[in-house]
Amino acid sequence: MTEILHSYIGGQWHRPGDTGRTLLDAATAEPVARISTEPMDYAPVLNYARGVGGNTVRASTFQERAAMLKNLGKHLTAKIPEFTELSLFTGTTRRDAAVDIDGGIGVLFVYGSKGAKELPDSHVLLDGDVELLGKAGTFGVQHLLSPLLGAAVQINAFNFPVWGMLEKFAPAFLAGVPSVVRPASATAYLTEAVVREIIESGILPDGALQLVCAPPDGLLDTLTGQDLLSVTGSHETTAALRRHPVVASNAVRYTAEADSLNSSLLGADATQETAEFDLFVRGLVTEMTQKTGQKCTAIRRAFVPHDLIDAVENAVRERLSHMPIGDPRDPAVRIGPLVGRDQREDVRAAVTRLRKTGRIVFGDPEAVPENFASTADFDNGAYISPLLLRFDSPDAAEPHTIEAFGPVSSLLPYDNLDHALDQIARGEGSLAASIVTADERIAARAVAAAAPWHGRLLILNSDNAAESTGHGAAIPHAVHGGPGRAGGGEELAGLRSLSHFMQRTSVQGSPEFLAALART
Ligand code: NAP
Numbered sequence: 001m002t003e004i005l006h007s008y009i010g011g012q013w014h015r016p017g018d019t020g021r022t023l024l025d026a027a028t029a030e031p032v033a034r035i036s037t038e039p040m041d042y043a044p045v046l047n048y049a050r051g052v053g054g055n056t057v058r059a060s061t062f063q064e065r066a067a068m069l070k071n072l073g074k075h076l077t078a079k080i081p082e083f084t085e086l087s088l089f090t091g092t093t094r095r096d097a098a099v100d101i102d103g104g105i106g107v108l109f110v111y112g113s114k115g116a117k118e119l120p121d122s123h124v125l126l127d128g129d130v131e132l133l134g135k136a137g138t139f140g141v142q143h144l145l146s147p148l149l150g151a152a153v154q155i156n157a158f159n160f161p162v163w164g165m166l167e168k169f170a171p172a173f174l175a176g177v178p179s180v181v182r183p184a185s186a187t188a189y190l191t192e193a194v195v196r197e198i199i200e201s202g203i204l205p206d207g208a209l210q211l212v213c214a215p216p217d218g219l220l221d222t223l224t225g226q227d228l229l230s231v232t233g234s235h236e237t238t239a240a241l242r243r244h245p246v247v248a249s250n251a252v253r254y255t256a257e258a259d260s261l262n263s264s265l266l267g268a269d270a271t272q273e274t275a276e277f278d279l280f281v282r283g284l285v286t287e288m289t290q291k292t293g294q295k296c297t298a299i300r301r302a303f304v305p306h307d308l309i310d311a312v313e314n315a316v317r318e319r320l321s322h323m324p325i326g327d328p329r330d331p332a333v334r335i336g337p338l339v340g341r342d343q344r345e346d347v348r349a350a351v352t353r354l355r356k357t358g359r360i361v362f363g364d365p366e367a368v369p370e371n372f373a374s375t376a377d378f379d380n381g382a383y384i385s386p387l388l389l390r391f392d393s394p395d396a397a398e399p400h401t402i403e404a405f406g407p408v409s410s411l412l413p414y415d416n417l418d419h420a421l422d423q424i425a426r427g428e429g430s431l432a433a434s435i436v437t438a439d440e441r442i443a444a445r446a447v448a449a450a451a452p453w454h455g456r457l458l459i460l461n462s463d464n465a466a467e468s469t470g471h472g473a474a475i476p477h478a479v480h481g482g483p484g485r486a487g488g489g490e491e492l493a494g495l496r497s498l499s500h501f502m503q504r505t506s507v508q509g510s511p512e513f514l515a516a517l518a519r520t
Pocket of ligand 1: 160216
């Protein structure tokens with residue numbers, strides 16, 4: 001029998017008492033690991049974080065924590081090949097695993113480096129300068145940020161078992177707050193493997209990071225106003241946890257990253273001959289296929305000028321038709337399976353709903369995909385073809401409301417920019433949008449209209465394409481999160497995210513006293 005996943009709680013590894021349920025290889029349905037189904041008593045876990053973890057983490061300065069993040073990044077970098085092999089079980093190709101694994105470790109380096117360069121060697125952050133409030137100059141106010149005294153509880157989605165943990169952990173730790181990580185069940189074995197390495201490295205102080213591989217029931221019941229809850233997952237899950245009575249009544253700081261109907265718009269300045277046409281098509285195909293479309297930032301809605309939509313459709317179909325699909329262990333394969341067959345059923349159901357007003361122009365959600373590798377097992381693996389849908393009018397409701405969390409995107413024609421920008425807003429809040437244009441006037445109008453609806457906007461053209469990080473990459477320097485449907489949360493954005501884990505306080509007093517606060 002496969003090994004059951006352990007939790008790392010109270011400073012030691014804990015083996016669950018039950019046999020748990022089996023987690024399956026996405027490509028073969030062979031057992032990979034088991035995860036406990038027995039409820040856990042979370043109160044001691046949270047108390048350990050608040051007590052031991054909080055004290056040990058806050059004993060160090062920002063500079064010292066930044067150095068620990070860098071060292072942790074170095075330690076984990078040496079283990080990337082092992083993590084990548086394990087990631088294959090989740091259905092992720094080696095190339096796509098880098099987005100999760102190398103990307104997650106990259107967040108540690110960026111926060112380590114930014115912390116070392118931009119933060120003081122102290123325990124609180126000053127926010128602005130002393131402002132004098134009286135004519136005689138004897139009274140003023142200074143704002144400061146100090147770390148919350150609770151735990152940063154993370155509930156993560158299945159698609160980024162490494163990045164999802166590390167992108168939340170790095171800013172929390174740098175701010176001075178310990179983390180309790182609850183990974184999504186389907187891919188928790190990869191998170192567990194990374195946590196084992198983190199703990200073995202001995203770099204982090206006691207209690208800085210705990211891992212719970214158990215049902216989440218009861219995890220929220222003892223949260224206080226000094227704790228934080230960050231949830232990444234579906235709209236249903238994030239909305240339900242937001243309404244949790246303890247979260248609501250204790251004003252627990254809550255951040256959600258949820259579904260998002262991200263868009264990409266090709267400017268009307270493009271023609272089939274321009275570099276922007278090609279950039280748009282390549283970006284769309286990458287977002288449809290990378291991690292088999294299981295990316296929160298993936299392009300779901302592609303807006304194309306009416307007279308270019310046939311050309312875009314043909315170019316996307318052409319590229320998709322050359323991409324081998326199969327077992328991620330096969331080096332020729334570009335698109336692996338979905339994480340599991342339940343996920344495939346969810347994607348098929350969402351596509352059925354999208355087909356109410358749209359038609360599929362590439363792929364068949366039920367059939368063996370084109371270019372299916374002979375080495376792969378269609379009956380047992382969670383395989384699905386990339387699916388390109390086309391809508392004759394962007395006014396239909398479905399493409400703006402239904403997220404198929406797989407290799408699925410929709411082409412939507414538009415006649416004028418204002419109409420397209422109105423349609424983009426119908427996603428009711430998204431993580432990211434890209435505007436592919438060489439015309440600065442189009443870009444400026446798009447930014448003005450789309451910014452309130454998005455956490456991140458990419459203006460892509462031939463001038464910046466070579467250095468662009470791409471539509472879907474959630475980089476630590478930029479905001480990850482979005483309003484409304486995207487969950488209303490905000491993560492990353494460099495050191496700005498530290499304030500999510502800290503209390504801003506106005507301290508009023510004499511200017512001499514306030515000046516000395518910098519030394520605390
Ligand atoms: P999910 O089913 O909503 O689950 C998300 C997490 O919540 C999992 O760890 C899940 O545990 C846990 N959970 C479910 N019910 C819970 C409850 N009642 N109390 C506490 N925890 C609970 O989402 P998923 O299938 O893992 O991920 C796919 C979804 O996440 C997609 O909709 C995608 O758009 C979204 N997503 C968003 C982002 C972003 O950054 N915005 C990133 C990635 C994914 P189990 O795994 O044990 O069910």
